[in-house]
Amino acid sequence: MQLFDVYPLYDITITDARGSRVYDDNGQEYLDLYGGHAVISIGHTHPHYVNRLTSQLNRVGFYSNSVHIPGQVELATELGRVSGREDFQLFLCNSGAEANENALKLASFYNGRKKVVAFSKSFHGRTSLAVAATDNPAIVAPVNAGADVQFLPFNDTEALEAFFKDQGDSVSSVIVENIQGVGGIHVATAPFIRTIRRLCDTYNAVFIADEVQCGYGRSGKFYAQDHTETSADIYTMAKGMGNGFPVGGISIAPKLQPKFGMLGTTFGGNHLACAAGLAVLEVIAKDRLMEHAASLGKYWMDELRKFKEIKEVRGEGLMIGLELGPEWASLRKNLLFKHHIFTGESKPHVIRLLPALNLDRADADRFLEALNKEFK
Numbered sequence: 001m002q003l004f005d006v007y008p009l010y011d012i013t014i015t016d017a018r019g020s021r022v023y024d025d026n027g028q029e030y031l032d033l034y035g036g037h038a039v040i041s042i043g044h045t046h047p048h049y050v051n052r053l054t055s056q057l058n059r060v061g062f063y064s065n066s067v068h069i070p071g072q073v074e075l076a077t078e079l080g081r082v083s084g085r086e087d088f089q090l091f092l093c094n095s096g097a098e099a100n101e102n103a104l105k106l107a108s109f110y111n112g113r114k115k116v117v118a119f120s121k122s123f124h125g126r127t128s129l130a131v132a133a134t135d136n137p138a139i140v141a142p143v144n145a146g147a148d149v150q151f152l153p154f155n156d157t158e159a160l161e162a163f164f165k166d167q168g169d170s171v172s173s174v175i176v177e178n179i180q181g182v183g184g185i186h187v188a189t190a191p192f193i194r195t196i197r198r199l200c201d202t203y204n205a206v207f208i209a210d211e212v213q214c215g216y217g218r219s220g221k222f223y224a225q226d227h228t229e230t231s232a233d234i235y236t237m238a239k240g241m242g243n244g245f246p247v248g249g250i251s252i253a254p255k256l257q258p259k260f261g262m263l264g265t266t267f268g269g270n271h272l273a274c275a276a277g278l279a280v281l282e283v284i285a286k287d288r289l290m291e292h293a294a295s296l297g298k299y300w301m302d303e304l305r306k307f308k309e310i311k312e313v314r315g316e317g318l319m320i321g322l323e324l325g326p327e328w329a330s331l332r333k334n335l336l337f338k339h340h341i342f343t344g345e346s347k348p349h350v351i352r353l354l355p356a357l358n359l360d361r362a363d364a365d366r367f368l369e370a371l372n373k374e375f376k
């Protein structure tokens, strides 16, 4: 059997990883500023993470959601504390798309409505409703295309006001990335987010913050939305939550009440996933990684803005986008093959930096030096 060939691959095989370094099967070292797409939050093979997962695996790796799983309660308590949302409720699943799918469904159960408002350049995942709310027709199959999704321009408060005035009573939920990731690192403005909050309150719609990529401390605050001093009704998360172990979740405001059978999953919240989630939160809290992400991100962005070749530097904390012109189309490949630095991208011309939250300053500088050489 062959693999279903959907990924264009670099000809690299990673066999080892530590902190912000990965190594290929020839022993070549790379600096990882991509984190496997914003997934590595506390660094590869972090000792606390490896110990917690190993000792959990030696006791019990999996049992279903038909019995008590103490790790789930522990994770909910810790997540409530670190995110400053102690009165919220946690539902665990396995991925970002699944988190969004559950959030959109829960909103619809709550207010009995169907319409979803999403925004230009959004990416919410590849399952049925999540992909229908994603602004990329190329990945929406005909079977997903029937969902009632209205796309509005991102950061356009007037368009949002006008739409709600006209159709607000039929809106079930508004889903937004506080910092768009796949769309190219675009930060939602505070007035835009505050307008969503106000309109959702007025029309009894549910505010869903997709924090799958920008959340979990990456922006320098636990949720990127925290920069706007507003609260969503549901936060969705995944990626950095398990530092590579597949785990996702939704943090749900008290006004949305559960019923038996309303949501469910076989694997979500299993013993190993909870151990991974707890290990990540413990390291984030103990090593003050949110503060570190904020200060290193600020330093890095200030330095990056000094390059006249970069048209714009956008982002918060350690979620940074570099807008380049078409003349730098080969920069990402050069960084990888000449300088051995992994970065992310957003088509057509954005380089994305999504490193582990404990990246150190010397590594940030190594990237600046590589850019210096390339721009010369």
Ligand SMILES: Cc1ncc(COP(=O)(O)O)c(C=O)c1O
Residues within 6 Å of the ligand: 095, 096, 097, 098, 100, 123, 124, 125, 126, 177, 181, 182, 210, 211, 212, 213, 214, 238, 239
């Ligand atoms: C903002 C956002 N939401 C949802 C997803 C989907 O997550 P997953 O690939 O875990 O399903 C992604 C993945 O890139 C994302 O960036």
